[in-house]
Amino acid sequence: MIKIEKLKFGYSKDRLLFDNLDLSLSGGCIYGLLGRNGTGKTSLLKVIMGMCFPKSGVCKVFGLPSEKRLPSMLCEMMFVPEEIFTPSLRIAEYESSYAGFYPRFDHKLFKTLLKEFELNEADKLKSLSLGERKKALLAFAMAANTKILIMDEPTNGLDIPSKSQFRQMIASLAMENRCIIVSTHQAQDIEKLIDSVIILDNGDILIQSDMEQIVRKLAFQISPEKPSGALYSEEKMGGVYSVSKNDDEGACGEFHLDLLFNATMANKTAMKELFNHKKS
Amino acid sequence: MNDVFSFKRFALSVKAYWIENKKRIILKFILIPIILMFLFLILNSWKPIKSYQYDFHDEFIFITFCGAFLCGNAIRFFNNYSTKREMTMFSLSIPTAPLERLLIAFCYVMIFIPLILISFFFIIDFIAIGIFNNLHQSDQIMFKLSDIPASDYIGFATIASVILFGSLFFKKYGGFISIILIIIFLLLQISITSLFLPREAVNLIEFGSFEIIERGTGNRISINGFMQYFNYLLLPLCWILSYMKLREKEA
Numbered sequence: 260m261i262k263i264e265k266l267k268f269g270y271s272k273d274r275l276l277f278d279n280l281d282l283s284l285s286g287g288c289i290y291g292l293l294g295r296n297g298t299g300k301t302s303l304l305k306v307i308m309g310m311c312f313p314k315s316g317v318c319k320v321f322g323l324p325s326e327k328r329l330p331s332m333l334c335e336m337m338f339v340p341e342e343i344f345t346p347s348l349r350i351a352e353y354e355s356s357y358a359g360f361y362p363r364f365d366h367k368l369f370k371t372l373l374k375e376f377e378l379n380e381a382d383k384l385k386s387l388s389l390g391e392r393k394k395a396l397l398a399f400a401m402a403a404n405t406k407i408l409i410m411d412e413p414t415n416g417l418d419i420p421s422k423s424q425f426r427q428m429i430a431s432l433a434m435e436n437r438c439i440i441v442s443t444h445q446a447q448d449i450e451k452l453i454d455s456v457i458i459l460d461n462g463d464i465l466i467q468s469d470m471e472q473i474v475r476k477l478a479f480q481i482s483p484e485k486p487s488g489a490l491y492s493e494e495k496m497g498g499v500y501s502v503s504k505n506d507d508e509g510a511c512g513e514f515h516l517d518l519l520f521n522a523t524m525a526n527k528t529a530m531k532e533l534f535n536h537k538k539s
Numbered sequence: 540m541n542d543v544f545s546f547k548r549f550a551l552s553v554k555a556y557w558i559e560n561k562k563r564i565i566l567k568f569i570l571i572p573i574i575l576m577f578l579f580l581i582l583n584s585w586k587p588i589k590s591y592q593y594d595f596h597d598e599f600i601f602i603t604f605c606g607a608f609l610c611g612n613a614i615r616f617f618n619n620y621s622t623k624r625e626m627t628m629f630s631l632s633i634p635t636a637p638l639e640r641l642l643i644a645f646c647y648v649m650i651f652i653p654l655i656l657i658s659f660f661f662i663i664d665f666i667a668i669g670i671f672n673n674l675h676q677s678d679q680i681m682f683k684l685s686d687i688p689a690s691d692y693i694g695f696a697t698i699a700s701v702i703l704f705g706s707l708f709f710k711k712y713g714g715f716i717s718i719i720l721i722i723i724f725l726l727l728q729i730s731i732t733s734l735f736l737p738r739e740a741v742n743l744i745e746f747g748s749f750e751i752i753e754r755g756t757g758n759r760i761s762i763n764g765f766m767q768y769f770n771y772l773l774l775p776l777c778w779i780l781s782y783m784k785l786r787e788k789e790a
Contacts, residue, residue, distance in 0.1 A: 310631050310790040328786075330548060331540040333634035344625040346559050356555035360548070360634045 260286050260407065260438045261307055265316035268299075268306055276302055277462040279316070286406065287435040288469075291449045292442040293520050294459035300442045301341065303459065304409050307440075308338045320407070334361055337405040341412040345384040345392050353384060354399065361403040369402035375424055390416040397425065401432055408432070409440045414448040426452050446516040456516070458523050465523050466534045470514065476533055477519070478505040479512035490529060491522030504533065542636060549639045556643055567652075571608070571659045578604055579667035593671060593680050597664060598691075605656050606695050612652050613699035614714030616644050617706035620788060621713045627790040637785035641778065648699050653692060697770060700777035707784040 261284040269275035276299045284290060294300045305311040306318050309325040309332075318325045320332055348356065350373065358364040373380060376394040384392055393416050400408060414422050429439065429452055441449050456473065458466040466473075477490075485492045485499050492501035500515065502522040523530045557564075582596045619630040668682045698721055705717025732751070751760045 305628075305790060308628075308632060310628055312787075312789060328631065329542040330545070330634040330636050331542050333632065334540075336632075338628070338632050340625060340628050342625045344623065344629040348559060352558050356558045357633065359551040359554070 260284055260321065262319045263306075263316070264319075266306065266318060267314040267316050268302065268311065269314060270302075275314070275462065277306075280462065280464065282457070282464060282467065284438055284440065286438045287433070288454045289429065289433055289439040289441065289449075289452055290455045290457055291446075291453035291516070292440055292457045292459065293444065293446060293516075295524070296444065298459045299462050300459055301411055304338065304340075304411055304440065304442055307407075307409065308336060309333075335406040337361070337400040337403045337408050339393075339396055339400045339408075339410045339413055341415060343389075343393055343396055345396065347383070347385045349380065350378060350382050350384060350395050351380040353395070354380070357399070358403075361405060363404035365402045365404055368404075369398055372398035372401055372428065375428070376421065388416075390418060390421065393417065394421060397428075401428055406436060407438050407440075409442075411442045412444070413441060414443060414445055422448055446520050450514070450516040453516075456519065458520060460524070460527060465527055465531050466519075468534050472534070473519065474505075474512075474514055476505055477522075478503045479515050479518060481512075491518070491525045493518070493521065544636055544638045544642075548635050549642060552633075552635050552639050552643055553646075555633075556647070568655065571656060572663055574604065575600070575659055575663040576666070579663060580670070583667065583671055593668070601660060601691060605660060606698075608656060609648070609653060609695045609699055610702060610718065613648050613702040614706065614718075616648055617703055617713070621706050621709060621711055624790055627788070631788060631790055637782055640785055641782050644703055644781075645778070648703065649696055653696075657692075693771060693774070697774045697777075700774045700781075704777040704781045704784065707781055707788060 261282070263280055263282040266277050266280040266282075267275055268277045268280075280303075282303075292300050292303070302311060306313060307320060307325055309320075309328040312326040321335065323329060323332055325332070346353065346356075354366070354369060358366065358369070370380070373395070376391075376398055378387075378391060378395055378398070382391075382395075384395060387395065393413070397410070397413060400410070414425060417425060426448070429441070433439065433454075441453065443449055453470070455469045456466060457464060468476075480486060480489075480501050480503065481498045482501065483498050486501050486503055489501040489503045492499050494500075500518055502518050578600050579596070582600065583593065619626045621627070665682050668680050672679050698718075701721055702714050702717045705720070706713035709716050752758070753760060
């Protein structure tokens with residue numbers, strides 16, 4: 260569905276954010292895109308959406324270069340950015356203005372989602388709080404039923420019940436032919452949701468792996484003391500949480516996304532080698 | 540799906556534009572006749588006028604108010620692409636083709652608003668002439684639809700096209716930067732003309748058209764050849780460049 264090959268991208272000629280980045284994303288998967296601030300998560304999403312153009316290399320969406328921004332391509336893509344813009348319209352007017360551009364827009368689902376988020380169609384978008392506006396846009400994005408749904412920090416600004424509702428809704432949207440990308444630095448928000456993890460660092464992909472592979476290759480443990488040979492450990496309530504190489508390759512321990520992220524940041528080379536990523 | 544132009548998408552874009560801007564457009568419909576009436580009354584009652592002065596006031600109002608209004612609309616139209624990044628991202632994510640976006644701009648800035656403005660202008664002008672004729676029984680004015688030359692409109696359309704392109708080209712305040720550039724461009728044209736021609740004075744009479752008062756004789760010679768045609772060429776050129784810029788626009 261999305262194929263990035265040898266992508267070079269940067270906002271200035273001297274400093275490239277991505278240098279020969281390769282990435283392939285397929286349908287039927289919820290991808291969690293993780294990375295520290297400024298590692299290029301939003302830029303990568305913008306390149307996929309065709310809002311930023313590669314310096315070289317290609318980013319193909321449905322087999323076509325994303326920078327072409329063809330309407331046939333955009334009507335199957337929905338992007339909810341971190342910093343949202345909402346026109347001065349009521350929610351119902353927003354739906355009536357923009358739903359027509361998306362051929363499979365589900366008006367019934369939109370109404371249901373609004374109800375679940377406790378929003379009213381008559382509400383003026385500008386008079387809503389940031390969290391409420393984000394919920395309205397998330398409801399619209401989900402109801403659009405596009406093949407690609409990209410969300411940049413979707414849980415920012417959402418309260419605790421809304422985060423939980425958001426997770427349930429995303430889980431219910433996962434379909435065989437749909438590719439959902441959730442970029443976040445709040446790992447715990449999407450931990451139970453994602454099928455595959457992409458960890459970005461300095462414009463490079465450290466890990467791109469599905470959950471099955473991760474729990475086969477890594478052991479997540481909680482023990483009274485730091486286990487010997489642990490790749491990473493941190494003391495928390497209830498013991499020492501650690502990540503080690505899983506030598507017998509059987510599923511081991513409960514997966515913790517934030518632990519995986521911290522372990523990756525602490526052992527970049529080792530983790531990259533472990534997940535056999537081609538680029539160095 | 541036709542990715543270059545689709546009537547369905549164009550109709551959807553028009554609908555979205557109308558829903559988003561209907562309050563502003565209706566407000567314009569209310570304000571335009573009020574302001575025009577006010578301007579006509581103020582200018583005609585400022586000092587006792589003769590019929591020939593009325594013609595001058597007519598054109599003065601058209602050039603100042605209508606010109607400013609048309610340019611203001613052009614500045615606002617592609618505002619979404621040059622003010623805030625999130626607005627640009629929102630606009631670029633809507634599944635429409637550049638040609639459809641441009642056609643809406645063309646229909647709205649170049650046809651719809653001028654048509655409304657000119658219609659109101661003539662209606663108010665007709666009423667103002669009635670008032671004038673009642674006040675000055677001895678100096679009657681005949682209402683003429685052709686008082687405003689088409690070149691005035693073409694001049695404004697050219698300026699509006701430059702502004703639209705500028706809004707897409709410059710990252711911020713594109714419309715205002717374009718107006719400043721147009722003023723500099725016209726001043727340069729006047730300066731260059733003044734350098735090469737023997738004259739007492741050079742007046743800009745229309746967009747790219749000059750009047751030279753000949754030294755010695757005092758004859759008025761109007762020059763509306765090369766410069767004017769060159770300026771009018773900007774109109775199609777800016778639309779072509781705007782189309783290209785819309786395709787290349789990044790957020």
